Amino acid sequence: MLAKLMSLFLLALVRVLTGAQARWYGCPPKAEQRIYFANHQSHADLVMIWAALPEELRSITRPIAAKDYWTKSAFKQWITTAVFNAIYVERERKGDEDPLQPLIDALEHGDSLIIFPEGTRGNTEEPQPFKAGLYNLAQRFPQAVLVPAWIDNIQRVMPKGEVVPVPILCSVTFGAPIRLEPEEERRAFLDRARQAVIALREV
Amino acid sequence: MNQFLRGLSPTQQVGALFIIVFGILVVVSVTAFLLTFREQADAHDEAWHAELKNFRKLLRTSWFMVVVFWMAWAAGDTVATVLFAVIAFFALREFITLSPTRRGDHRSLVLAFFVVLPIQFWLVATEHFDLFTVFIPVYVFLAIPVVSALAGDTQRFLERNAKLQWGIVVCIYGMSHVPALLLLDFRNYQGKGAFLVFFLVFVVQTCMLVQHIVTRRLKRPPSAPQVSKSFNWYSWMLGMCAGGFAGGLLSFITPFKPGQALAMAFVACAAGSMGHLVMKALKRDRGVTAWGQRGISVTGANGLLDRVDALCFAAPIFFHSARWYFGA
Numbered sequence: 001m002l003a004k005l006m007s008l009f010l011l012a013l014v015r016v017l018t019g020a021q022a023r024w025y026g027c028p029p030k031a032e033q034r035i036y037f038a039n040h041q042s043h044a045d046l047v048m049i050w051a052a053l054p055e056e057l058r059s060i061t062r063p064i065a066a067k068d069y070w071t072k073s074a075f076k077q078w079i080t081t082a083v084f085n086a087i088y089v090e091r092e093r094k095g096d097e098d099p100l101q102p103l104i105d106a107l108e109h110g111d112s113l114i115i116f117p118e119g120t121r122g123n124t125e126e127p128q129p130f131k132a133g134l135y136n137l138a139q140r141f142p143q144a145v146l147v148p149a150w151i152d153n154i155q156r157v158m159p160k161g162e163v164v165p166v167p168i169l170c171s172v173t174f175g176a177p178i179r180l181e182p183e184e185e186r187r188a189f190l191d192r193a194r195q196a197v198i199a200l201r202e203v
Numbered sequence: 204m205n206q207f208l209r210g211l212s213p214t215q216q217v218g219a220l221f222i223i224v225f226g227i228l229v230v231v232s233v234t235a236f237l238l239t240f241r242e243q244a245d246a247h248d249e250a251w252h253a254e255l256k257n258f259r260k261l262l263r264t265s266w267f268m269v270v271v272f273w274m275a276w277a278a279g280d281t282v283a284t285v286l287f288a289v290i291a292f293f294a295l296r297e298f299i300t301l302s303p304t305r306r307g308d309h310r311s312l313v314l315a316f317f318v319v320l321p322i323q324f325w326l327v328a329t330e331h332f333d334l335f336t337v338f339i340p341v342y343v344f345l346a347i348p349v350v351s352a353l354a355g356d357t358q359r360f361l362e363r364n365a366k367l368q369w370g371i372v373v374c375i376y377g378m379s380h381v382p383a384l385l386l387l388d389f390r391n392y393q394g395k396g397a398f399l400v401f402f403l404v405f406v407v408q409t410c411m412l413v414q415h416i417v418t419r420r421l422k423r424p425p426s427a428p429q430v431s432k433s434f435n436w437y438s439w440m441l442g443m444c445a446g447g448f449a450g451g452l453l454s455f456i457t458p459f460k461p462g463q464a465l466a467m468a469f470v471a472c473a474a475g476s477m478g479h480l481v482m483k484a485l486k487r488d489r490g491v492t493a494w495g496q497r498g499i500s501v502t503g504a505n506g507l508l509d510r511v512d513a514l515c516f517a518a519p520i521f522f523h524s525a526r527w528y529f530g531a
Binding site for chain 2: 019153156159162164166167168169
């Protein structure tokens with residue numbers, strides 16, 4: 001109940017501040033198993049892409065949240081688990097535990113994912129090189145559709161280190177799905193995925 | 204008829220005005236809708252249909268504006284002020300989206316949206332007219348660059364601040380003068396502020412509409428092709444005449460005499476149409492043709508600013524000339 005109210009409040013807030021416009025260019029919104037991968041510039045990216053998805057998809061799509069940041073306070077933890085239904089990942093590798101394991105579990109359950117393959121927030125114009133996680137997931141779950149997404153302007157709403165967001169219109173552009181070709185090298189695939197995200201900036 | 208209208212209370216008179224306006228809109232909309240059933244026979248018809256589509260778009264804007272004003276009037280002065288504050292908020296959001304800001308501008312933006320905007324509209328609602336006219340040009344003019352300077356980023360400092368100041372003046376300062384008209388007190392004219400707002404919007408819209416139609420019909424060479432492909436002095440003159448004439452005809456709903464109403468309408472139309480031209484130049488500078496989706500916008504702006512920019516420029520000038528000349 002509380003989580004439902006919170007999600008309505010957050011949706012209203014995000015829409016007033018940013019418009020939260022979703023632009024489906026390469027594919028329609030569809031309830032199939034998907035891995036959305038997007039550029040990462042702010043912690044608000046998570047909220048933004050969550051708000052841009054249609055209600056029906058929001059319940060089956062789980063965003064990835066950095067464990068150290070989103071479990072820092074009880075409130076942040078509650079909001080990521082109860083409202084966003086997020087999956088936590090460690091940004092630093094600890095021991096010999098596979099950091100991808102929670103993602104693999106979720107995909108085996110049939111959920112869709114939202115991931116940020118840069119691993120950390122960039123503050124440059126272009127996204128940083130992608131990390132291998134996307135490749136590993138694509139290899140392991142060939143049936144999941146890989147959808148690139150470009151989140152525009154969000155870093156202007158709330159730059160690193162600020163607490164009060166500013167109203168600026170943002171949009172999320174979803175592009176045409178890409179596939180991992182048989183025999184494709186890891187680096188080549190990751191660069192291709194990154195280019196697919198960057199290309200959406202100009203659409 | 205005239206006797207009957209004069210016998211009504213101000214509230215009933217304003218209500219009657221809205222009934223008439225809605226009636227006209229319904230008739231025009233139904234006619235335009237029925238015309239869409241006309242079949243396309245040749246190429247000439249295609250152009251005609253395109254024009255009809257354009258006209259229906261304009262009609263939708265008119266509906267939107269009239270409904271907003273009706274709600275504002277029906278809900279009372281305070282709600283009206285809040286409504287215009289909301290419009291100013293969304294207009295400024297569109298403006299800022301298309302003006303590149305840097306990280307150092309963040310605090311200034313917070314100040315503009317969450318401090319300046321509420322204070323300005325609060326000043327309107329509480330009728331602090333002396334402070335309301337100087338708050339932004341005097342106090343905010345200094346406050347914004349101070350906050351920016353404290354952020355310590357000097358790159359393009361003047362340019363960034365100028366853009367933000369412009370956004371504040373056009374979207375907040377200009378828009379706040381519309382609800383201020385509702386609260387202006389002329390002698391023997393209490394409770395009829397809504398007529399004044401209607402007068403302003405009607406003459407400005409008439410001027411813009413006539414100018415638009417004449418431009419499409421005559422296809423004269425544009426006077427400032429770099430800024431606008433459509434603007435030319437001849438159709439501007441005709442638009443001004445139409446707006447001024449409409450104002451003269453409407454003098455019976457204003458506190459002005461017919462000659463005065465004509466002059467006031469001229470002032471408002473000149474400010475509105477010139478302001479619209481200035482905003483076109485601004486949009487060209489940003490590389491778009493419209494703040495909204497009709498252009499190549501990737502921002503998701505819905506073009507609110509395209510619709511209200513003429514009003515943002517006309518309202519302050521109209522307000523101040525009315526106050527100065529008539530001492531309200």
